[in-house]
Amino acid sequence: MRAKTLPKSFYLQPTLEAARELLGKVLVHETREGRCAGAIVEAEAYLGPADPACHSARGCTPRTSAMFGPEGHAYVYFIYGMYFCFNVVTQPAGVAEAVLIRALEPLDGLDLMRRRRGVERLSALASGPGKLCAAMGITRSCNGLDLTRPPLWIEDRGAPPGEVVWRPRVGINVATEHPWRCYLKGNRFVSKQ
DNA sequence: TGGCAGATTTTA
DNA sequence: AAAATCTGCCAA
Numbered sequence A: 001m002r003a004k005t006l007p008k009s010f011y012l013q014p015t016l017e018a019a020r021e022l023l024g025k026v027l028v029h030e031t032r033e034g035r036c037a038g039a040i041v042e043a044e045a046y047l048g049p050a051d052p053a054c055h056s057a058r059g060c061t062p063r064t065s066a067m068f069g070p071e072g073h074a075y076v077y078f079i080y081g082m083y084f085c086f087n088v089v090t091q092p093a094g095v096a097e098a099v100l101i102r103a104l105e106p107l108d109g110l111d112l113m114r115r116r117r118g119v120e121r122l123s124a125l126a127s128g129p130g131k132l133c134a135a136m137g138i139t140r141s142c143n144g145l146d147l148t149r150p151p152l153w154i155e156d157r158g159a160p161p162g163e164v165v166w167r168p169r170v171g172i173n174v175a176t177e178h179p180w181r182c183y184l185k186g187n188r189f190v191s192k193q
Numbered sequence B: 001t002g003g004c005a006g007a008t009t010t011t012a
Numbered sequence C: 001a002a003a004a005t006c007t008g009c010c011a012a
Helices: A015-022 A110-117 A131-137
Strands: A024-032 A034-046 A074-079 A083-089 A098-108 A152-155 A164-169 A181-184
Touching: A015 A034, A015 A098, A024 A098, A034 A110, A034 A131, A083 A131, A098 A110, A098 A131, A098 A181, A110 A131
Parallel strands: none
Antiparallel strands: A024 A034, A024 A152, A034 A098, A034 A181, A074 A083, A083 A098, A164 A181
């Protein structure tokens, strides 16, 4: 089956549904170093100002402005002094919700991903939000990019995603009671089962 | 295999 | 001061 880039309209759906629909889709990044890609196997929904764990709950700031922008664009932020996290904006400009991509199954450009990470094991390359950004070469400069075209986009390669489970989100200290993290059951590339 | 400390810098 | 994290080290 030929790969199809997800159209902008894909991102305009309730954020929880977008998170589930993103599982199995393929994130691709092209840089001077080469091209790499991975299938999304784990994601978390962040549901705007009413969700205290969502960055937009503290208003629009220079850091979070991309989440307040149009759907289908990237929201990338820097965390813990050394990692980046990659999100997909899922609502129109002014409605600040997003899906955090938490883990990928590496598909293309495996050597490049290994080099960037300094790790050999395939299952350790992108099994976490910080790891996948390092492996894919996603940094500050990707913040706000339109995900419907190069150099950073998401495509559908027609693979059946598999069984989806919902669990509480990880790495947060508030609103931990909601099962807004979804992943492919039993998948070895997920950050935490 | 699981828990914990340390790394490191941006943000409000 | 805390952060939507990761790694290495230690114990069991």
